[in-house]
Amino acid sequence: MSDTESREFCPRCGDPVPTRTEPLPGEPRDRDRRLCDACYFEDFDLVDAPERIEVLVCSGCGAVHRGNRWVDVDARDYTDVAVDETREALGIHVGARNVTWAVDPEQVDENTIRMHCQFTGVVRETPLEESVVVPVKISRGTCDRCGRIAGGYYASTVQVRATDRTPTAEERSRAVEIAESHVADKEGDGDREAFVSEVKETDDGPNVKLSTNGLGEEVSRRIVRELGGSVESYPTLVTEDGDGNEVYRVTYAVRLPKFTPGDVIAPDDDAGPVLVRSVSGNLKGIRLATGEPYEASFDDEELAARRLATREDAVETTVVAVEDAHAVQVLDPETYEAKTIPRPDFFDADAETVPVVKTRAGLHALPD
Template sequence: MKGSIRGNFCPKCGKASETEGLCRECRIGDTPWFTCDQRVKHVQCPSCGATKLVNTWTDNERDKTALGQELARSAVHFHKDVKMPAIEAWIDDITINRSRANLKVRGTLYKTPVEGSCSTEIIWHKEQCDRCNRISGSYYEGVVQVRADGRLPSTFELETSAQIAQQIEDTLQAGGERLSFINDMNIIHDGIDIIIGSQHIGMLICKGIVAQLGGRYTTHPKLVGEKNGRQLYRITYSMRLPRFQKHDVILAKNRYYEIERIESHNVRVFDLRDGNGRSIRQDDVERIIGNARSAESALVAFADTDTMGILDPVSCKTVELPKPGWLDAHSGDHLSILRDADHLVVVR
């Protein structure tokens, strides 16, 4: 009984205690319920704004105000028994690289509200990130060389290839692959060279171009050195677009066709005379007239059941043509045409 009575009194102040040992007030007084770091450091890339945590860089879109609040709060560390912790921070810039944060700290410790204050210094440190360091140093791990088989790539193909590469880079960057970047893109006389920061992005760019434009690619690695016992390679991705592209207008066996799909040895076409679809051998193609994407616009001067007159936009003369079976044309309509020497070819 005596031990029970002694256990209900605080051994420090003598007041009644709810539990054995110190009373609530003495427990609070003897407990450092929060600590505050004297300074916190934030490392940010001045070029792209990425932030560094320990040795890892991550892209960051928050402004300095939001970052300052987060950094100031990170300086406070609560005792494990503190419930409902709350922090208010007021930040003043001292210099361009230093800020002072004054903090008001609240919480509940052993069912008693507690309150305190502290201050911390925020160091804004600038350091070039891993990605920007590589880009500025012209670092690369490969080149995607986009060319066409037996011809020059069209403007459409070059622009599409560049867009595909940019979209893949954006997707990888958003997914955290910071070193999968495009260092440069150069359009040259026979294609486009895409200089890349990782082998992964090179493979994805080639696959994306094949999926959208067709063709094939091969890889050609070259040993360029060794690092930490590991051999380093640069890879040339030789991307070859097909001999024909979608919407090419071709001449084969005295008929004009518009290509809809390229197959292994054949092309699937739309007959510009009767409108039927068919497959013809690539070896049967005599020549390419042009591409329907670059067609001219011409006015229909007259049209009847079998013939129509088209006003040539260059000579301003009316040219009479057989009316294609797939075309419903009337006087005053505008059609798309390509030129094959002195002939006008109506395309879709």
């Protein structure tokens, strides 16, 4: 076969073109691969760009509507959103290699950003440059999540109460912090269904309304895990969804323990007062007479204890003398008389003063 017979020719202009290698199986096929470079580049576009891009942004949280859903974006302002949407909308020719691009946003008005895009690439071993200008129109709306928040939507309520008392200020604030922190973690993981609808303070304790039942259960159990106590759930049927499934709102009743860390209590065991150290799980503390550890379950009947005082009631008093391994003399903070009290293991024999608490059970030293 002669050279003339094996030569390929451009089907448009008839000029000879080099024989090109057939693409491997699975590689994209270029229908214009037999055109010469001159004819090929006549109709060639390095970039496929839309005439206009419209972006719907939630005015509440900044989420962007893409397809049929709202997507959180990590953008500092609408210009960043416009750059991201332009990047998603542009198409680069499949035959281009070593493509680079730069964008120069131009703020036309409050809602329009003109994107000046500059592209470079290599096609058929030929360096190419192309510029496109794409206007991006920003419109504002309200996403489903922000609409629910604005409408006061909630699916569960966590009620924080305490047994035979009202929650302390610290317990109230910490319970709310736990709820808000847990919701923030969920939001950080991309859960757009997680939000706090309302926090309402009552005389008996805070009520926290949350967006889902699962969120209410998780928050209530985290509160109990840290602050102690128990939780019970009370579902209420409110409606049916479009598929006929029953929809419930659930109230999670968190019941904090009767005692709090820092309470001085008298268990019904005639072994002397206990300083409560922890109420998470079981009640844990220390015997003030001996310094020995104390632990009891809130379900035990033996925990029929009464509160005598709190650590805040303690006052600093003078150590008069250490009598022996089991007794020490201190000044009564009320009468200033020398009183002999039990010497617990935590007592520092070299201390000149010691915090004490005076109750119906007597005068007892407290650990620092």
